[in-house]
Amino acid sequence: MQDVMWLVRHTLKKTFSNKKNILLYFGTPLIGIIISLFVYSGSNEKNVHIGVVNNDPHYITNDTIHFIKGLEHLSVTNIKKSEIDDQITSGKLDCVLVFHQGFSKSVEQGRPGHLQIVSIHGAEITGFVKSYLYHYINNISALGKIANGDERTFWQMYERYQQSPFRTSVHPLKDTSKNIGMTYQTIGYLLMIMLFSAGSLAEMIVREKENRTYFRLLSAPINGNKYILSNIIVNMIVMTGQIMITLVMMDQVFHIKTNIAFWQMAAILMLFSLVAIGIAFITVAFANSSASAGAMQNLIVVPTCMLSGCFWPADIMPTFVQKIANFLPQRWALDALLKLQQGHSFGSLYLNLLIILAFALIFFLVSAYKFGRNNNVNNFV
Amino acid sequence: MNILEIKNVTKKFGDFIAVDNMSLTVAEGEIFGFLGTNGAGKSTTINMIAGLLRANAGEIKILGKNISKHSHFAKKNIGIVPQDIAIYEDLTAYENVKFFAGLYGLRGSQLHERVEEALKFVGLSDKHKSYPKGFSGGMKRRLNIACAIAHRPKLIIMDEPTVGIDPQSRNYILNSVKKLNEMGCTIIYTSHYMEEVEEICSRIAIIDHGKIIAEGTKEQLKAIITNTKDVWIEIKPMETIDLNKIQSISGVKAVQMEENLIKVSSDISVNNLNTIIQCLINDKVEIRSLKEQSPNLETVFLTLTGRSLRDH
Numbered sequence: 001m002q003d004v005m006w007l008v009r010h011t012l013k014k015t016f017s018n019k020k021n022i023l024l025y026f027g028t029p030l031i032g033i034i035i036s037l038f039v040y041s042g043s044n045e046k047n048v049h050i051g052v053v054n055n056d057p058h059y060i061t062n063d064t065i066h067f068i069k070g071l072e073h074l075s076v077t078n079i080k081k082s083e084i085d086d087q088i089t090s091g092k093l094d095c096v097l098v099f100h101q102g103f104s105k106s107v108e109q110g111r112p113g114h115l116q117i118v119s120i121h122g123a124e125i126t127g128f129v130k131s132y133l134y135h136y137i138n139n140i141s142a143l144g145k146i147a148n149g150d151e152r153t154f155w156q157m158y159e160r161y162q163q164s165p166f167r168t169s170v171h172p173l174k175d176t177s178k179n180i181g182m183t184y185q186t187i188g189y190l191l192m193i194m195l196f197s198a199g200s201l202a203e204m205i206v207r208e209k210e211n212r213t214y215f216r217l218l219s220a221p222i223n224g225n226k227y228i229l230s231n232i233i234v235n236m237i238v239m240t241g242q243i244m245i246t247l248v249m250m251d252q253v254f255h256i257k258t259n260i261a262f263w264q265m266a267a268i269l270m271l272f273s274l275v276a277i278g279i280a281f282i283t284v285a286f287a288n289s290s291a292s293a294g295a296m297q298n299l300i301v302v303p304t305c306m307l308s309g310c311f312w313p314a315d316i317m318p319t320f321v322q323k324i325a326n327f328l329p330q331r332w333a334l335d336a337l338l339k340l341q342q343g344h345s346f347g348s349l350y351l352n353l354l355i356i357l358a359f360a361l362i363f364f365l366v367s368a369y370k371f372g373r374n375n376n377v378n379n380f381v
Numbered sequence: 382m383n384i385l386e387i388k389n390v391t392k393k394f395g396d397f398i399a400v401d402n403m404s405l406t407v408a409e410g411e412i413f414g415f416l417g418t419n420g421a422g423k424s425t426t427i428n429m430i431a432g433l434l435r436a437n438a439g440e441i442k443i444l445g446k447n448i449s450k451h452s453h454f455a456k457k458n459i460g461i462v463p464q465d466i467a468i469y470e471d472l473t474a475y476e477n478v479k480f481f482a483g484l485y486g487l488r489g490s491q492l493h494e495r496v497e498e499a500l501k502f503v504g505l506s507d508k509h510k511s512y513p514k515g516f517s518g519g520m521k522r523r524l525n526i527a528c529a530i531a532h533r534p535k536l537i538i539m540d541e542p543t544v545g546i547d548p549q550s551r552n553y554i555l556n557s558v559k560k561l562n563e564m565g566c567t568i569i570y571t572s573h574y575m576e577e578v579e580e581i582c583s584r585i586a587i588i589d590h591g592k593i594i595a596e597g598t599k600e601q602l603k604a605i606i607t608n609t610k611d612v613w614i615e616i617k618p619m620e621t622i623d624l625n626k627i628q629s630i631s632g633v634k635a636v637q638m639e640e641n642l643i644k645v646s647s648d649i650s651v652n653n654l655n656t657i658i659q660c661l662i663n664d665k666v667e668i669r670s671l672k673e674q675s676p677n678l679e680t681v682f683l684t685l686t687g688r689s690l691r692d693h
Contacts, residue, residue, distance in 0.1 A: 002486070003484060003486070006483050006484065007484075010480050010483075014469065014471065014472065017471070018471075211467065211469075211470075212463060212465045212466070212467035213467045213468070213469060215433060215463065215467065216461065216463060216467040216481065216528070217484065218432070218433055219431040219432060219433060219456065219459070219461045220456060220481065220484035220485060221452075221453045221456040221457055221484065221485060221486070222484055223452075
């Protein structure tokens with residue numbers, strides 16, 4: 001085992017003596033976190049810009065505008081009627097509320113009208129503005145109906161309504177969907193980076209063959225199995241580092257709450273690292289040069305990551321694509337993490353774990369078979 | 382004792398027989414020349430000795446132990462200097478030798494001493510912190526040798542160690558081979574430069590189509606193709622000279638004279654040069670130059686294989 005560790009030390013030293021590789025192997029997993037942060041940042045806090053044209057200067061109209069101004073995630077600007085088209089088409093405003101003359105009177109009489117909403121965004125924006133506005137105006141117009149044209153009675157009820165003595169306490173529920181989405185996306189990117197890292201480290205085997213050092217190694221008291229084992233160990237060390245850095249950074253620095261126990265997430269990712277090594281060995285076993293190994297890795301890793309939902313949720317993909325994804329190991333790793341986030345116990349995920357392990361086993365067997373048939377020592381001496 | 386014994390070894394690649402029932406022995410302390418054209422089976426044989434390929438039949442022994450059963454022992458006692466330079470360009474000379482020596486189980490101060498010793502031996506001590514990227518072809522070849530000898534192997538296999546380098550580095554390497562041999566190492570040496578093999582090898586085997594077609598000392602090999610050696614003697618132009626006296630000297634087969642050149646053909650096994658010269662001196666013949674011509678290794682090789690090494 002000492003000779004294997006000698007090889008491991010050599011490979012690690014040789015790889016990381018180039019400082020760029022430290023950044024490449026341990027910095028890139030953080031890109032996944034940053035991308036998901038970027039994608040999900042402020043997605044629930046979009047501000048809607050509303051313009052108001054007040055052609056009915058009355059206390060009911062003024063209070064209605066005041067009510068709108070008090071709503072969260074809305075910014076309200078007073079504009080002139082002539083500015084509507086410019087402001088809407090230039091995108092400065094999402095919609096404009098035009099209070100025509102007679103609006104207050106119509107509300108007071110219990111028949112609200114003389115209000116116009118102008119927007120080019122459609123229901124996406126106008127829907128929730130309408131909803132709040134209708135709710136408020138309906139309440140006022142209900143007072144008008146009860147007052148039945150008696151201005152004094154309406155005024156008294158309106159005053160009390162505006163100064164409502166009761167208060168409601170608000171306990172907002174935290175939206176965990178954002179954290180779940182960020183976790184999913186970060187881990188999706190991490191899986192891809194793990195696959196590329198394993199590919200790059202395994203590619204060293206081909207490079208050693210190309211510069212003939214592989215055969216000098218094998219003429220020493222080291223056999224092929226020990227050499228491959230040392231590469232697996234190096235791969236595991238690097239990928240363990242990537243997993244730990246990503247998980248710690250997610251939790252401690254970026255405060256992304258994954259809703260999964262640290263060890264459970266680490267265990268699934270470590271299991272996946274075996275798959276990553278298996279895929280990398282297959283490309284190396286079938287490639288006859290480092291360039292072709294790199295090309296094969298790109299051809300395998302990127303499409304399978306896309307199909308299995310590493311970059312976006314698998315649910316949004318067509319059904320037949322989702323069925324194809326079932327034949328990809330990334331899908332099962334991501335599915336296991338999603339199930340853990342949904343509250344499944346780790347033990348109940350045995351099927352996912354067994355499938356991931358089976359993928360790793362198949363990849364290792366195929367590459368071992370191919371390595372065994374590669375008698376490529378010709379021209380060494 | 383024989384350091385290497387190859388007995389009835391055959392290696393096939395599909396239907397192609399690369400090595401065909403080969404048998405060969407190399408004794409301890411020899412510099413053994415291994416000659417053959419490309420594709421003759423030389424590399425396959427060396428790969429099998431180095432443990433990189435398995436023979437289909439027969440056995441190979443290093444220091445009396447079968448290499449398939451005692452692979453670790455065999456590999457520890459062998460050092461390979463491959464034809465293609467096998468070093469890491471991104472490691473220093475010291476780190477290269479240290480890494481490869483470490484594969485043989487050397488550690489700590491012993492490893493450091495052996496690395497320094499190997500670098501000193503190949504004349505790269507002052508370059509131990511330099512990267513091979515900046516080395517000349519000759520320096521890289523010397524580093525290639527250092528990586529193979531740091532663990533002090535008993536048998537060193539050198540394949541074309543002087544290919545593509547300047548005469549100075551070539552001379553340095555040839556002297557190193559002799560020095561390693563003096564230090565007790567057995568060397569198996571292959572080269573396309575016949576004069577190198579002729580200069581340093583004590584015994585030579587010629588391989589062709591996977592078989593050893595000739596084996597022995599230089600003299601034994603030369604004797605295979607001819608038993609005659611010629612001596613050309615340039616003399617001062619004279620009116621008459623009695624060639625019968627020379628003809629009667631023991632071993633002389635024929636004497637011819639063309640202008641002022643006398644050609645004496647003798648039996649290769651008889652050393653009669655002194656007698657021939659004495660005979661001419663007695664007859665008051667003035668000798669101006671003398672040249673002995675016997676077949677060289679290239680002639681032997683060409684005659685036996687029908688092909689020149691450099692043609693391949």
